[in-house]
Amino acid sequence: MDFGPSPEPRESRPEVAAAASATFDFLVVGSGLAGIYVALRLADRGRVLLVTKARLDVSNSAWAQGGIAAALDAEDAPALHGEDTLRAGRGLCKQSAVELLVQDAPARIAELMELGVPFDLGPDGRLLLGREGGHLRRRIVHAHGAATGYAVVEALLPHLVEHPGVTVWEGARAVGLLVDGPCCHGARVQGPDGLVDVRAVATVLATGGSGGLYVRTTNPATATGDGIALAYAAGATVADMEFVQFHPTAFALGQPAFLLSEALRGEGAQLWNSRGERFMPRYDPAADLAPRDVVARAVMAEMDATGADHVDLRLDAVPTDALSPFAPLFDSLRARGVDPMAAPIPVAPAAHFCMGGVVVDLDGATSVRGLFACGEVACTGVHGANRLGSNSLLECLVFGHRAAHAAAGMEPVRCAAAVPAVLPTLGAPERAALGERLARQAGIVRRADGLADARRGIEAMPPSMEGLVASLIVRGAEVRRESRGGHFRADYPVEADTWLGHLVARRGQPLHLESWS
Ligand SMILES: Cc1cc2nc3c(=O)[nH]c(=O)nc-3n(C[C@H](O)[C@H](O)[C@H](O)COP(=O)(O)OP(=O)(O)OC[C@H]3O[C@@H](n4cnc5c(N)ncnc54)[C@H](O)[C@@H]3O)c2cc1C
Numbered sequence: 001m002d003f004g005p006s007p008e009p010r011e012s013r014p015e016v017a018a019a020a021s022a023t024f025d026f027l028v029v030g031s032g033l034a035g036i037y038v039a040l041r042l043a044d045r046g047r048v049l050l051v052t053k054a055r056l057d058v059s060n061s062a063w064a065q066g067g068i069a070a071a072l073d074a075e076d077a078p079a080l081h082g083e084d085t086l087r088a089g090r091g092l093c094k095q096s097a098v099e100l101l102v103q104d105a106p107a108r109i110a111e112l113m114e115l116g117v118p119f120d121l122g123p124d125g126r127l128l129l130g131r132e133g134g135h136l137r138r139r140i141v142h143a144h145g146a147a148t149g150y151a152v153v154e155a156l157l158p159h160l161v162e163h164p165g166v167t168v169w170e171g172a173r174a175v176g177l178l179v180d181g182p183c184c185h186g187a188r189v190q191g192p193d194g195l196v197d198v199r200a201v202a203t204v205l206a207t208g209g210s211g212g213l214y215v216r217t218t219n220p221a222t223a224t225g226d227g228i229a230l231a232y233a234a235g236a237t238v239a240d241m242e243f244v245q246f247h248p249t250a251f252a253l254g255q256p257a258f259l260l261s262e263a264l265r266g267e268g269a270q271l272w273n274s275r276g277e278r279f280m281p282r283y284d285p286a287a288d289l290a291p292r293d294v295v296a297r298a299v300m301a302e303m304d305a306t307g308a309d310h311v312d313l314r315l316d317a318v319p320t321d322a323l324s325p326f327a328p329l330f331d332s333l334r335a336r337g338v339d340p341m342a343a344p345i346p347v348a349p350a351a352h353f354c355m356g357g358v359v360v361d362l363d364g365a366t367s368v369r370g371l372f373a374c375g376e377v378a379c380t381g382v383h384g385a386n387r388l389g390s391n392s393l394l395e396c397l398v399f400g401h402r403a404a405h406a407a408a409g410m411e412p413v414r415c416a417a418a419v420p421a422v423l424p425t426l427g428a429p430e431r432a433a434l435g436e437r438l439a440r441q442a443g444i445v446r447r448a449d450g451l452a453d454a455r456r457g458i459e460a461m462p463p464s465m466e467g468l469v470a471s472l473i474v475r476g477a478e479v480r481r482e483s484r485g486g487h488f489r490a491d492y493p494v495e496a497d498t499w500l501g502h503l504v505a506r507r508g509q510p511l512h513l514e515s516w517s
Contacts (some may be wrong), residue, residue, distance in 0.1 A: 002510035003479040007471040009233040009423065009507060010463030019188055019195035019420075024049040024167070026407060027186050027200035029174045029227065032059035033149070034375025034396035035206030036156045041404030042204075043165040049198060050166060051189050053173035054222050057153055060208050060376065061393065063220060064149025065261040065329070066132055067142030068112075068397075069390040070105035073129055076137040078102040085391060088134045088291055089384020090485040091500050092240070094516045097362060097381040101391065101398050108397040109141055117155040119143050120325060128325075131266035132389040133289040140390045145325030146261045149393065172196075174226065176420035177203065177234040177371065183413050184234060184371035188420035197420065202370055202407035205231060205358065206400075209376035210469045211244070214351030214443070215435035218250050218259045224425075225469035227377035231358040232468065232507060233421045236366040236373075239502045239514070240356030241469075242476030243385050243486040246444050248295035250350035252310035254336060257350035260313055261329065262389050265289055267322040269315050271299065272344065274308035293386055293486050296349040300444050303348065312344035349444060353392065355383045355486055356476070359504070364403025367506075370410060374403045381502075381516055385485025423465040430461060434470055442474050447490050451478040476503045479511055 025046025028039045039050045052058075071081040081102040086093050109127075113119060119141045120128045130140035143151030160166055172191035177184050178199065186199040210225025211217045232238045249265070250257030265271075265288045272278050283298040284290035290298075299311050315323065323330075330340050338345055357379040364372040364380075374380075375396040382395055426434065437457055441450035454474045461467050476487075480503060482496040483489050501513040 001513045003512065004510055006505035006507060006509055006511045007468060007475055009229070009421070009468050019197045021197045021199065022049070023199045025201050027051070027198050027203045028206055029187060029204065030059070030206035030208060030375070031056045032061035032206060032208050032375055032396070033152060033393055034400050035204070036153065036160050037397055037400040038204050038206060038374060038404045039166055040156065040160055040163070041401060042408055043163045045408040046165070048166045049169065049200070050160070051169045051172040051174060051191070051198070053171065056157060056168060056170055058220055058222055059153070060219055060223055061149050061396070062153045064393055065146040065259055066263040067130060067140040067148045067390050068109065068393045069135065069139050069388070070109045070141060070394065071102060071137070071139055072106055072109065072127060072141070073138055076139050078105065080137055081105065081139060084135050085382065085388050086384070088386045088388040090386055090495065092384030092485070092502065094381025096517070100362060101382045101394060104398045104401070105394055108394065108401065112152065112155070112397070115155060115159060117143060117152050120145065130263045132262045133265060133286070133295065134291045134388045140263065142263070142325070144328060146263060146329045152393070174207070174230060176422035177230050178418035178420055179234045179368070180415045180418040182235065183369045183415065185415045185418040187230070188422060201412045202372060202410045204364070204403060204407055205371070205373040205377050206375045207377045209354035209357070210473070211351040211354060213435055213438055213466055213470060215432065215439045216250070216255070216257055217351040218247050218257050219351070220256065224466050225354065226465050227373060228357055228472065229423050229465035229468040231366060231368070231371065231373060232472065232505070233423055234368055234371065235507060236368045236371060237359040237504055237506045238357065238472060239359045239379050239504045240476070241472040241505070242480050242503060243355035244351060244473065245292055245353040245355060245387055245486045246296040246349040247352035248292055248299045248349050249313055249347040251333070251336065252346040252348040258332065258336065260345060260347055264313065264315070264318070264326065268318040269313055270317055271295070272312045272314055273302040274306045274311070291386060292389070293488065296444055297488060299347070299349055310346040310348045313347045314344045315340055351439070353387050355385065355387055360399070362402060363406035364399050365406055370413060372403045372407050374400045385487065423468065424463060426462070426464045426466045431466060434458070434461065434466055438470055438473070442477050445488055445490050446477050448478065472505055475505070475511060479503060
């Protein structure tokens with residue numbers, strides 16, 4: 001089924017001569033878990049350049065809290081982890097990718113431990129396993145309570161920067177891919193010392209998601225979907241962009257919206273409205289541990305019904321001994337003026353995770369030769385229409401492992417003149433306006449008129465990476481006339497079998513629905 005043209009990137013084609021040049025075997029773009037891990041895996045196979053647009057330790061990965069999912073308990077099994085993942089994905093998970101994800105999880109956790117990640121252990125010396133919404137078993141490994149992401153990044157970074165095969169450029173943003181027909185030969189990078197065309201046999205996009213485009217978000221400002229825009233402009237296939245996960249329990253005061261980990265509800269924390277009513281049991285049998293989209297919509301509905309700008313997360317029902325791993329989280333709250341031991345925590349939903357992205361095969365290869373993607377930028381198919389908590393750090397590892405192996409096996413392709421398709425970025429006021437628009441018209445609850453208005457508004461903006469990513473989200477949301485997982489249409493509020501497929505976008509081609517097995 002075709003649904004009209006895919007969004008057209010409006011890029012600029014600057015003089016190639018304006019840039020310096022550099023050559024490496026492998027170029028990795030981004031320093032979240034996906035980028036760090038892939039660069040480490042490639043480091044013994046050739047010369048690696050990792051570029052990252054901010055500091056090395058600024059990423060969603062470093063902000064991740066709850067942990068990493070893996071079936072490690074005697075009562076658990078990869079197949080059960082797979083069942084929970086498929087259920088959350090609402091019929092759109094790619095079965096083969098989910099199988100790889102859950103089967104490889106224990107090995108990747110063991111590898112992280114060997115690399116020095118200090119996962120929390122119980123008195124018996126075994127890994128402590130937490131529980132999160134949508135997981136029917138305890139299977140979340142975590143470090144320093146709810147500071148897992150930082151603990152993982154902190155443990156891996158020394159291995160990366162001390163490796164003689166790896167060069168790191170901080171403050172260096174990929175602004176265009178070097179493309180020659182259907183092949184990618186590297187990227188144009190805007191660094192502190194100017195533009196550099198970096199040529200590489202394989203380029204790995206590990207640029208993360210696009211949650212930071214929304215005005216209210218749990219993501220750092222760097223999460224602007226750059227890799228999706230770069231790949232799409234270079235001719236790669238992108239899919240599932242309408243599926244955006246909103247986290248139901250982000251701290252309601254301040255920006256970016258500090259996350260109150262789902263692991264708190266896993267231990268018994270409950271949501272109450274401003275009328276003093278516990279509301280989640282009215283919405284779902286799993287109550288506070290229902291899937292994120294259900295909880296986020298319920299929170300919005302309660303805020304609308306009561307006129308409040310938040311609901312309360314109460315810790316009264318959490319056993320005292322289960323609270324201790326969250327001590328660093330509680331310190332952060334106290335620094336923001338709320339003592340969670342003395343008062344409920346004000347929370348509201350915020351944009352959190354992007355299920356769609358650059359379509360890759362099971363080895364992280366995109367539809368453009370020499371271009372790989374892994375982590376949140378990629379659409380492996382493991383999340384379907386909704387991601388199960390703690391599966392995304394895992395995705396970085398499982399598919400990063402495979403992508404590194406495939407990239408290392410690439411044969412160099414002769415290239416005459418690869419030209420960068422450079423996409424500009426928005427200034428702060430335009431970006432703020434785009435974020436407001438996305439939240440209002442392509443947020444938790446969407447409607448045809450709002451989406452059409454958003455599309456026209458974005459088309460009227462100056463061309464940019466951010467606008468291109470936003471138009472992919474809006475166009476997908478406008479076309480998909482049903483509600484499923486992270487995409488809810490008030491005018492089409494139920495799931496419809498006719499939409500059981502992936503909306504696939506490729507520049508110059510019509511947006512169309514595909515089924516994947
Ligand atoms: C607050 C929070 C809590 C979370 N908790 C969990 C959790 O407990 N468990 C879990 O599994 N998931 C969690 N997630 C989701 C998870 O953190 C992310 O999905 C995951 O870290 C993505 O990793 P990544 O390496 O793909 O991208 P990121 O970690 O986002 O890294 C992307 C990197 O690319 C860089 N970059 C971007 N564009 C460019 C460019 N053009 N040029 C150069 N560099 C660029 C960025 O600066 C950054 O370094 C959480 C997310 C947030 C925001």
